[in-house]
Amino acid sequence: MYVLAINFKTYKTSYGSRAVSIAREADLIAREYGGLVRMILLPPATEIVRVANAVSYSSVFAQHVDPVDEGAYTGHITAEMVKEAGAVGVMINHSERRVRLDEISFILGKARKLGLETLVCADTPEVAAAVSVLNPSMLAIEPPELIGTGIPVSKAKPEVVTDTVSKVRELNKEVTILTGAGITTGDDVAAAIRLGTQGVLVASAVMKAQDPAKVIKEMAESITKTTT
Amino acid sequence: MYVLAINFKTYKTSYGSRAVSIAREADLIAREYGGLVRMILLPPATEIVRVANAVSYSSVFAQHVDPVDEGAYTGHITAEMVKEAGAVGVMINHSERRVRLDEISFILGKARKLGLETLVCADTPEVAAAVSVLNPSMLAIEPPELIGTGIPVSKAKPEVVTDTVSKVRELNKEVTILTGAGITTGDDVAAAIRLGTQGVLVASAVMKAQDPAKVIKEMAESITKTTT
Amino acid sequence: MYVLAINFKTYKTSYGSRAVSIAREADLIAREYGGLVRMILLPPATEIVRVANAVSYSSVFAQHVDPVDEGAYTGHITAEMVKEAGAVGVMINHSERRVRLDEISFILGKARKLGLETLVCADTPEVAAAVSVLNPSMLAIEPPELIGTGIPVSKAKPEVVTDTVSKVRELNKEVTILTGAGITTGDDVAAAIRLGTQGVLVASAVMKAQDPAKVIKEMAESITKTTT
Amino acid sequence: MYVLAINFKTYKTSYGSRAVSIAREADLIAREYGGLVRMILLPPATEIVRVANAVSYSSVFAQHVDPVDEGAYTGHITAEMVKEAGAVGVMINHSERRVRLDEISFILGKARKLGLETLVCADTPEVAAAVSVLNPSMLAIEPPELIGTGIPVSKAKPEVVTDTVSKVRELNKEVTILTGAGITTGDDVAAAIRLGTQGVLVASAVMKAQDPAKVIKEMAESITKTTT
Numbered sequence: 001m002y003v004l005a006i007n008f009k010t011y012k013t014s015y016g017s018r019a020v021s022i023a024r025e026a027d028l029i030a031r032e033y034g035g036l037v038r039m040i041l042l043p044p045a046t047e048i049v050r051v052a053n054a055v056s057y058s059s060v061f062a063q064h065v066d067p068v069d070e071g072a073y074t075g076h077i078t079a080e081m082v083k084e085a086g087a088v089g090v091m092i093n094h095s096e097r098r099v100r101l102d103e104i105s106f107i108l109g110k111a112r113k114l115g116l117e118t119l120v121c122a123d124t125p126e127v128a129a130a131v132s133v134l135n136p137s138m139l140a141i142e143p144p145e146l147i148g149t150g151i152p153v154s155k156a157k158p159e160v161v162t163d164t165v166s167k168v169r170e171l172n173k174e175v176t177i178l179t180g181a182g183i184t185t186g187d188d189v190a191a192a193i194r195l196g197t198q199g200v201l202v203a204s205a206v207m208k209a210q211d212p213a214k215v216i217k218e219m220a221e222s223i224t225k226t227t228t
Numbered sequence: 229m230y231v232l233a234i235n236f237k238t239y240k241t242s243y244g245s246r247a248v249s250i251a252r253e254a255d256l257i258a259r260e261y262g263g264l265v266r267m268i269l270l271p272p273a274t275e276i277v278r279v280a281n282a283v284s285y286s287s288v289f290a291q292h293v294d295p296v297d298e299g300a301y302t303g304h305i306t307a308e309m310v311k312e313a314g315a316v317g318v319m320i321n322h323s324e325r326r327v328r329l330d331e332i333s334f335i336l337g338k339a340r341k342l343g344l345e346t347l348v349c350a351d352t353p354e355v356a357a358a359v360s361v362l363n364p365s366m367l368a369i370e371p372p373e374l375i376g377t378g379i380p381v382s383k384a385k386p387e388v389v390t391d392t393v394s395k396v397r398e399l400n401k402e403v404t405i406l407t408g409a410g411i412t413t414g415d416d417v418a419a420a421i422r423l424g425t426q427g428v429l430v431a432s433a434v435m436k437a438q439d440p441a442k443v444i445k446e447m448a449e450s451i452t453k454t455t456t
Numbered sequence: 457m458y459v460l461a462i463n464f465k466t467y468k469t470s471y472g473s474r475a476v477s478i479a480r481e482a483d484l485i486a487r488e489y490g491g492l493v494r495m496i497l498l499p500p501a502t503e504i505v506r507v508a509n510a511v512s513y514s515s516v517f518a519q520h521v522d523p524v525d526e527g528a529y530t531g532h533i534t535a536e537m538v539k540e541a542g543a544v545g546v547m548i549n550h551s552e553r554r555v556r557l558d559e560i561s562f563i564l565g566k567a568r569k570l571g572l573e574t575l576v577c578a579d580t581p582e583v584a585a586a587v588s589v590l591n592p593s594m595l596a597i598e599p600p601e602l603i604g605t606g607i608p609v610s611k612a613k614p615e616v617v618t619d620t621v622s623k624v625r626e627l628n629k630e631v632t633i634l635t636g637a638g639i640t641t642g643d644d645v646a647a648a649i650r651l652g653t654q655g656v657l658v659a660s661a662v663m664k665a666q667d668p669a670k671v672i673k674e675m676a677e678s679i680t681k682t683t684t
Numbered sequence: 685m686y687v688l689a690i691n692f693k694t695y696k697t698s699y700g701s702r703a704v705s706i707a708r709e710a711d712l713i714a715r716e717y718g719g720l721v722r723m724i725l726l727p728p729a730t731e732i733v734r735v736a737n738a739v740s741y742s743s744v745f746a747q748h749v750d751p752v753d754e755g756a757y758t759g760h761i762t763a764e765m766v767k768e769a770g771a772v773g774v775m776i777n778h779s780e781r782r783v784r785l786d787e788i789s790f791i792l793g794k795a796r797k798l799g800l801e802t803l804v805c806a807d808t809p810e811v812a813a814a815v816s817v818l819n820p821s822m823l824a825i826e827p828p829e830l831i832g833t834g835i836p837v838s839k840a841k842p843e844v845v846t847d848t849v850s851k852v853r854e855l856n857k858e859v860t861i862l863t864g865a866g867i868t869t870g871d872d873v874a875a876a877i878r879l880g881t882q883g884v885l886v887a888s889a890v891m892k893a894q895d896p897a898k899v900i901k902e903m904a905e906s907i908t909k910t911t912t
Contacts, residue, residue, distance in 0.1 A: 007302060010296065010304050010306050010309070015306075015308065015309045015313070016312040044305065045305055046277065048274055049274065063303040070240050070242075072237050072431070074292065074325050076272075076324075077274065081243045081272055081274045081275070084243050085274040091303075095302075096300060096304075097302050100784050101777065101788060101811055102807050103782075104785060105807075123786050123789075124789060126817070130789070130814040133813050133814045134811075171817070203300070326558055327556065329554070329560060330554055333586070350557075350558075352561060354561050354589070354590060355561050358561070359557070361627065362582055463758060465755070465756050465757060465758050466754055466755060466758070466762050468754050472768040500759075500760075500765055501729040501730050501761055502733065502766060502769040503733075503769075505733050519759040524694065527693070528694070529693060529781075530747050530748065531747040532694050532780075533729055533730065534728075537694070537731070538730060540730070541699070541730040550758040551758075552756060552759065553759030603756070604756050
């Protein structure tokens with residue numbers, strides 16, 4: 001099953017009723033394409049509860065968790081908390097929220113114990129390879145210079161994606177590899193899959209769209225056509 | 229009105245149904261002592277929605293917000309988000325989550341525009357004085373070495389509290405000053421008030437208590453007796 | 457005596473023989489304008505020893521020190537070390553190397569004990585005012601958006617400078633106030649002084665100049681003309 | 685050739701004439717054991733110039749470099765700078781100065797271009813394995829909880845060392861593996877080598893010794909005996 005992961009980030013549409021509404025629309029599409037497309041929604045920490053309550057066919061992941069256990073850590077977000085709030089997975093190391101290598105390892109170990117899935121972002125094929133050794137459930141290759149540009153990595157730097165696939169597959173046969181950065185259209189999604197990855201990580205293309213549902217549907221449709 | 233602020237931190241009791249249950253108990257006490265004690269509850273980001281929905285007589289503050297506006301800031305918590313989730317204020321610069329001076333200033337300015345109250349923690353009288361120049365609604369003096377020890381700053385280092393009061397009052401007549409670190413009993417609360425502060429910031433004494441409601445009630449009672 | 461502070465940053469000219477050569481040229485000008493202009497040179501940590509050995513009429517300051525004491529702090533730069541290497545002062549909180557408020561306070565206290573002068577950067581009049589309460593020897597007002605632009609704050613935002621002077625002087629009569637960000641010519645230096653500050657903090661205008669000595673001399677000359 | 689790497693950290697002996705004196709003593713021992721022991725000295729940034737000038741048979745490495753190129757990076761230490769100051773290599777990611785995964789990758793790439801050797805620290809076998817994929821010249825396994833304790837990892841947790849060797853060797857045949865944390869005596873050094881690593885990374889055992897030369901000599905002697 002191919003992945004369509006939507007990072008809500010912290011846009012004006014990322015929280016409150018607009019966020020819940022986008023989540024609901026995405027969830028309807030997830031139902032429609034169930035079995036072919038796996039929809040992953042990544043709301044901000046404050047919205048995990050509401051988004052998780054609003055969806056049935058999508059998986060909710062946190063955008064980030066801090067590398068700490070329960071205890072005296074004012075202002076931190078733990079893996080336990082996001083799980084309790086309704087998340088079934090955590091993303092870490094997005095280019096807008098990098099973490100240290102030892103922290104990646106710590107969080108992956110912890111998420112595994114809690115039964116949470118994991119998605120780790122990487123900026124280069126080399127970093128993706130290093131990450132793959134730590135056995136996350138998924139990794140996303142995202143050259144930071146393309147994030148939010150609308151220029152898809154699959155077009156601008158396809159070799160970054162193919163290099164990632166070949167370097168990672170030498171070390172890890174199982175990790176799901178996603179393409180991120182600049183993914184805007186169904187064509188970009190198709191290209192990402194043809195380059196050998198198992199889905200996409202998108203953000204602004206959906207969250208800043210006039211009609212988010214239309215964009216999500218186009219992407220889901222493209223996954224379906226490309227993979228069946 | 230004197231303040232009883234409860235920092236939930238990230239303990240086992242800080243999230244999920246246990247957090248909501250402590251919030252409800254605190255809220256009943258807030259109702260009972262209304263007009264005399266202002267109850268401020270600081271749940272973790274993921275629980276603001278649930279805690280805010282559960283209470284009527286208490287104010288909900290975030291434990292931290294990040295110094296960013298809306299936009300592409302994966303994994304961050306903005307002031308807009310915590311407001312939308314139900315918070316009426318934000319705490320920043322707790323010793324477990326310090327921020328930079330320019331970030332304190334940025335967040336205070338932003339919170340003001342959004343109509344959020346602000347509470348800034350300080351580790352020394354000098355830092356408290358510097359903070360007071362930036363006009364937060366409240367500040368808390370908390371020597372980090374006493375946090376979580378059960379040794380109240382009002383007993384172990386009363387001069388830190390009185391120094392803070394005198395240094396801050398020279399610069400800022402209006403800011404509410406709270407005493408934090410090691411506050412465990414009603415007596416500690418009374419001492420904090422007698423030293424010239426307008427309330428307390430507590431955490432483990434409530435969150436790790438066998439019977440949180442009993443501790444909260446004792447503290448509220450002590451505020452009432454000391455100030456009337 | 458008015459201050460001409462040159463932040464070497466980490467340019468190609470900032471280290472090795474080019475750095476020593478710029479330092480020597482600045483020092484000759486310091487000798488020429490002695491009594492009227494105080495020359496402060498801020499080389500990177502690795503070059504403090506060589507720059508301090510190369511000059512006689514200038515003061516060497518570190519660009520940054522870490523908020524730690526002696527001990528097990530691999531990769532850190534302590535105030536003790538920069539003093540031993542030949543620095544007589546430390547700058548902290550530059551916009552390219554911000555530190556937390558509690559760390560500013562810690563470093564100022566420590567520098568004072570070691571007999572080092574201190575220069576703290578601030579991005580706004582409010583932050584400058586807060587800093588002034590902590591009693592550094594000097595502070596520099598530098599709106600980050602103008603740093604390195606060649607657009608002097610004294611021209612683009614003179615009210616930032618005058619606001620800083622008035623807010624700081626209410627709280628602290630003694631701290632030396634410098635103007636930074638975009639200072640490029642002798643005229644910019646003159647404007648900074650006329651706005652009520654006691655000198656300038658410059659970087660790219662000198663370090664990236666074809667003829668650094670010419671720029672330094674023009675600035676020193678401008679200080680002399682404006683202040684006598 | 686087996687490695688004896690001495691991390692000067694930021695102790696009272698780590699800078700100034702005491703640092704140079706320890707470096708000279710180490711260098712004499714490096715001469716004596718030349719061909720059998722490779723001596724690597726890691727002084728703080730401010731002392732690289734003086735230590736590099738003082739030694740002839742040892743390699744000088746920086747304790748840390750920042751992940752930036754030349755430019756406007758006030759207060760940062762670049763790889764170019766430490767090279768110019770006399771270092772032939774850089775250590776990064778020590779437990780007291782962790783860096784992010786993307787930064788490790790960036791610094792390794794940059795150091796390679798500049799012809800600098802690299803030493804990356806890791807806290808667990810898993811992290812060491814991930815690091816080894818990025819092809820540093822050397823890596824050091826150092827469980828942080830043992831650093832500075834005098835309890836050698838080779839005795840307290842030998843399985844951490846052997847696990848590291850087996851995990852790393854599956855992925856990288858060439859990287860030099862060092863054992864760190866708690867190495868205090870010649871016996872500890874011998875144990876580290878017998879567990880399959882190619883040397884040790886030490887700090888307090890030398891820097892806080894009454895007679896540093898004696899400790900260094902005992903360690904060099906132990907390497908020689910164990911490996912010939």
